[in-house]
Amino acid sequence: MTDPDTTKDELAGTEQPFVQHLMELRDRLVYSLIGLVVCMVALAIWPSPSGLIDLIAHPIRAHMPPGAKLIAVGVFSPFFVPLKVLMMAGVLLALPWLMYQAWAFVAPGLYGHEKRLAIPLIFFGSFLAYAGIGFVQFFVLDKMFAFIQAVTPESVSATPDIASYVEAILGLYLAFGVAFQVPIVVVLLARMKIVTLQQLKDFRGYFIVLSFVVAAVLTPPDVISQLALAVPMCLLYEAGIWAAKLFNKHTQAPADESEPAKP
Secondary structure, three states: OOOHHHOOOOOOOOOOOHHHHHHHHHHHHHHHHHHHHHHHHHHHHOOHHHHHHHHHHHHHHOOOOOOOOOEOOOOOHHHHHHHHHHHHHHHHHOHHHHHHHHHHHHHHHOOHHHHHHHHHHHHHHHHHHHHHHHHHHHHHHHHHHHHHHHHOOOOOOOOOEHHHHHHHHHHHHHHHHHHOOHHHHHHHHHHOOOOOHHHHHHOHHHHHHHHHHHHHHHOOOOHHHHHHHHHHHHHHHHHHHHHHHHHHHHOOOOHHHHOOOOO
């Protein structure tokens, strides 16, 4: 039988004083800021703030009359709106780096099997966020503006303000980027043993209803965008259950990491 006195905790001796934690947090924040600035500078060079505005404005301009453009009502909108878009694009481009810095800060307090779980989650979390935003840009906006244009009276000229348009679009980007994290949330809930896989399967019907309620709250009041958010959430929930089963199988804690061996 194993002597409990000889069982070593993997984290033994890794405790750090509070001041050292603050210094580590400062370093990670500095690294995150440097990465964000580098991404913003790169985007400012190419495709440039104007290029980013043209990119996100393409879905609505495709359904406007030929030669029509978005308008800038505010005096400083032509300057501040591209800057806002540049900052948001920089955050998105730097997202994996930012998530890695957050992981690196907490990594010393994680067991080996928990560290093996973190890196795949960072990768897939970033991928799902990009997938959600790309889904908005290349599918949802096109269908949504086509619907809006179809129901707009002929006596009305739809020329939105660039500031309000960007605010609405960024809201959709955020909503879909967060909603597409459903598999990550499901994996974490199962891996932390807050719920079991069977409970997740039993909750499937309730989640379908919940996804449609969330979609109705987060999206504009049109059926297309609501379905475009609710249906992928339901599919991603199923993918999350499958991924949770896979992660639980390959990231189980060894007996000597989870608890001291019993004599």
